[in-house]
Amino acid sequence: MCTGKCSRFIGLVLIPMALTCIIANVLLIFPNADGQWTKHITTEVWLMGGIAGGGVFMLCPGLSAVRAGGKGCCGTGCCGNRCRMLRSVLCSVVGILGAFYCFMVSLFGLIDGPLCETANDKWEKPFVDLRKNESYLFHKEDWSKCLRPPNIVLWNIVLFSIMLGMSILEAVFCAFQIINGCIGVFCGDCRKEGKSKSKDNDEGL
Incomplete structure (x- = not known):
């Protein structure tokens, strides 16, 4: 796969990940x-890791x-393509x-758990000091400590896990x-030469 096609593929993968x-x-x-419940969300949510880091920065x-x-890059000449x-x-x-x-x-959001209302009518993070050596993630019976918002623990785990997984894939791509871009800078886009020859042949006909 040439650098141009590879670059386009990577971009088309990164955009939906960012969204x-x-x-x-x-x-x-x-x-x-x-x-x-918006006023009762954790600091990790307000830090906008998904909107800023995994989203806007990734777009x-x-x-x-x-x-x-x-x-369109192949028609701008070698210099234009390498600059892009x-x-x-x-x-x-x-x-x-x-x-x-x-x-x-996302990692700290998963580790600390959500902010929720517990049995003593307090809004707190009940899982922060719950277990020193074990995470609440593997003890579903502890999730009932959060009374409101409904299903907040599962909501928190699923969405932060999505962001965590997407951020890893984004970094890989x-x-x-x-690597692909550096090859393109030094070696150019292999499509350009082929398209130029094809165009010349068409004009000759």
Whole structure:
């Protein structure tokens, strides 16, 4: 696969991943899909790891990679194509930083658990000091400590897990694009030469 096609593929994969992180983070702001609980959300949700790190920061390398590998890049000449590849490399570096931010926020969001109302009518994080050596993630019987919002523990686990998984994949694809982009900068896009010959042959006919 030539660098142009590979770049376009990576970009088209990164964009839906970024949108997935944004949607997951937005849903975390509205626990159980109900706006009345928005004032009772954790710091990890407000840090916007999915919206900023895994989302907006990831749209930059995604769109840049698509543009670098787009059909129109071959008509801009060697210099233009190499510049777009270089731009995609720089954007991918930013993307890795954003993915790392999303990963760390999601990780701590999973470790600490949600903010919820417990049996003593207090809003707290009941799982922070629940077990020193074991996580509440593996003890479903402890989830009942959270009374409101309904199903908040499962809501928190699923959405933060999505963001965590997406951030890992985003970092991997950004790393691939850095390698692919560097090859494109030094070696060019293999599609260009073939298309140029094809165009010349058509004009000759």
